[in-house]
Amino acid sequence: MKVPDIIIAVDGYSSTGKSTFAKLIAKEFDFLYLDSGALYRGVTLFARERKLISADNVIDPALEGALASLDLHFGKEGTFMGERCIEKDIRTLEVSSQVSPIAAVPYVRAFVDAKLREFGEKGRIVMDGRDIGTTVFPDAQVKVFMTASEQVRAQRRYDEMVAKGETPAFEDVLANLRERDYIDSHRETSPLRRAADAFELDNSDMSLTEEIAWIRGLIQGKFGIL
Numbered sequence: 001m002k003v004p005d006i007i008i009a010v011d012g013y014s015s016t017g018k019s020t021f022a023k024l025i026a027k028e029f030d031f032l033y034l035d036s037g038a039l040y041r042g043v044t045l046f047a048r049e050r051k052l053i054s055a056d057n058v059i060d061p062a063l064e065g066a067l068a069s070l071d072l073h074f075g076k077e078g079t080f081m082g083e084r085c086i087e088k089d090i091r092t093l094e095v096s097s098q099v100s101p102i103a104a105v106p107y108v109r110a111f112v113d114a115k116l117r118e119f120g121e122k123g124r125i126v127m128d129g130r131d132i133g134t135t136v137f138p139d140a141q142v143k144v145f146m147t148a149s150e151q152v153r154a155q156r157r158y159d160e161m162v163a164k165g166e167t168p169a170f171e172d173v174l175a176n177l178r179e180r181d182y183i184d185s186h187r188e189t190s191p192l193r194r195a196a197d198a199f200e201l202d203n204s205d206m207s208l209t210e211e212i213a214w215i216r217g218l219i220q221g222k223f224g225i226l
């Protein structure tokens with residue numbers, strides 16, 4: 001199946017499996033996968049290392065000017081800050097716990113949006129996030145909005161943490177998920193919401209094979225290809 005040079009936007013709630021699905025799409029159709037959340041995490045790491053965010057999430061306004069010197073991009077091994085691979089550093093619990101307040105700041109969103117649009121210029125990309133189909137690429141030819149039941153999402157995140165050797169309480173995982181979704185859906189700038197022309201994918205009871213069959217069908221129908 002020869003898919004045209006389009007942009008595929010994958011948005012949705014926490015732990016719906018957006019990045020797993022987007023990576024699979026990239027492999028299946030030979031697209032470039034871009035993880036928008038990694039850039040918000042990169043800005044968070046930068047703010048932490050420059051001491052521009054306090055432990056209780058007070059953000060120093062100097063962050064805005066400092067961003068001019070921040071070179072974030074994607075390389076072979078993942079996310080880079082200049083020459084330095086930061087893929088591991090941006091996935092720590094410390095960064096995860098401060099990324100949402102950082103991602104709610106309008107000038108941070110403008111900074112990340114500009115980079116994402118630059119990376120997406122050539123097309124043939126699949127990008128996942130919270131506002132790709134609504135704000136970053138409102139003209140994306142294929143938009144997916146992922147959902148799954150809260151119980152299923154909390155169970156996935158719980159299993160992920162247990163696999164990493166952590167011992168969280170299920171109720172805490174569920175509460176954290178609800179809180180992050182609430183913050184992401186209620187912030188003023190580019191809140192998480194389904195674009196009017198996005199196709200909803202509830203993968204509560206779906207396998208990855210079924211998810212790929214679903215997107216293949218969608219693309220075939222849309223572009224009249226086999």
Ligand code: CDP
Pocket residue numbers: 013014015036037038040041099100103104128129130131132180184
């Ligand atoms: O993997 P997970 O869904 O937990 O998060 P992520 O995709 O790595 O994104 C980290 C955080 O960045 C999210 O919790 C959002 O607050 C924010 N984000 C955003 O605001 N807009 C995006 N397009 C992507 C991420």
